[in-house]
Amino acid sequence: xxxxxxxxxxxxxxxxxxxxxxxxxxxxxxxxxxxxxxxxxxxxxxxxxxxxxxxxxxxxxxxxxxxxxxxxxxxxxxxxxxxxxxxxxxxxxxxxxxxxxxxxxxxxxxxxxxxxxxxxxxxxxxxxxxxxxxxxxxxxxxxxxxxxxxxxxxxxxxxxxxxxxxxxxxxxxxxxxxxxxxxxxxxxxxxxxxxxxxxxxxxxxxxxxxxxxxxxxxxxxxxxxxxxxxxxxxxxxxxxxxxxxxxxxxxxxxxxxxxxxxxxxxxxxxxxxxxxxxxxxxxxxxxxxxxxxxxxxxxxxxxxxxx
Numbered sequence: 001x002x003x004x005x006x007x008x009x010x011x012x013x014x015x016x017x018x019x020x021x022x023x024x025x026x027x028x029x030x031x032x033x034x035x036x037x038x039x040x041x042x043x044x045x046x047x048x049x050x051x052x053x054x055x056x057x058x059x060x061x062x063x064x065x066x067x068x069x070x071x072x073x074x075x076x077x078x079x080x081x082x083x084x085x086x087x088x089x090x091x092x093x094x095x096x097x098x099x100x101x102x103x104x105x106x107x108x109x110x111x112x113x114x115x116x117x118x119x120x121x122x123x124x125x126x127x128x129x130x131x132x133x134x135x136x137x138x139x140x141x142x143x144x145x146x147x148x149x150x151x152x153x154x155x156x157x158x159x160x161x162x163x164x165x166x167x168x169x170x171x172x173x174x175x176x177x178x179x180x181x182x183x184x185x186x187x188x189x190x191x192x193x194x195x196x197x198x199x200x201x202x203x204x205x206x207x208x209x210x211x212x213x214x215x216x217x218x219x220x221x222x223x224x225x226x227x228x229x230x231x232x233x234x235x236x237x238x239x240x241x242x243x244x245x246x247x248x249x250x251x252x253x254x255x256x257x258x259x260x261x262x263x264x265x266x267x268x269x270x271x272x273x274x275x276x277x278x279x280x281x282x283x284x285x286x287x288x289x290x291x292x293x294x295x296x297x298x299x300x301x302x303x304x305x306x307x
Contacts, residue, residue: 021084083110175267
């Protein structure tokens with residue numbers, strides 16, 4: 001069983017780091033102010049505001065920022081400012097034994113997907129495919145905050161992950177399977193294939209979401225995963241949104257699901273509100289979930305934080 005980080009309470013300290021691409025300082029400041037207004041203490045990594053082209057800082061420097069948050073006993077949650085590119089570069093510089101001994105809430109999506117899955121695989125830590133710093137603003141839908149804080153600030157279990165009203169979950173291939181959930185942004189975890197940090201889907205439920213890739217490119221990535229055995233090894237599949245994914249050659253995302261994913265025969269649920277969409281479900285990477293496409297439910301079976 002994976003380690004559960006300590007529960008997040010009002011008044012706790014959260015650490016903000018930039019682990020991939022840089023973010024405008026004005027956006028960082030407004031989001032940090034929001035976190036403080038809703039009751040959290042905030043500390044910033046040394047390189048949170050840094051700018052080095054398409055990266056915030058060197059791989060070593062960004063990794064050092066993350067490790068400083070894990071070593072800081074006051075920090076209860078680590079919130080990356082954004083994704084972008086480059087998160088994979090920090091992975092060789094992390095001390096997974098230190099992380100395992102100091103479990104903390106780590107949340108995010110997009111390129112942070114790489115970190116979420118690696119922390120689960122190398123440090124046995126449950127992480128959260130949920131909000132980034134950029135999402136902590138008044139305009140964020142209440143659904144997103146409810147999902148996040150239910151996952152990290154309560155011991156509620158079992159917890160059924162439900163879409164917002166008017167956005168139905170869709171079961172495509174019948175089945176009832178239970179196991180840890182892994183995955184997230186397709187482009188991002190594709191970066192780990194063929195590396196020591198390659199995503200492990202054996203006996204696991206695979207979550208996939210994508211953003212702003214044409215459908216033929218999404219097909220290319222899915223085909224690669226098939227040939228790499230990732231669909232063979234998983235026990236079920238949950239497809240999130242493909243936000244802003246344009247059709248190609250007259251084919252749409254729905255066509256790709258029906259023509260490529262459905263024939264694989266794995267229990268399959270689609271249309272989960274995820275990550276790059278307006279509404280963001282909180283999916284705990286590494287936690288045990290039940291995917292029941294006969295009853296059209298996705299349920300987290302265990303608490304994802306501890307006292």
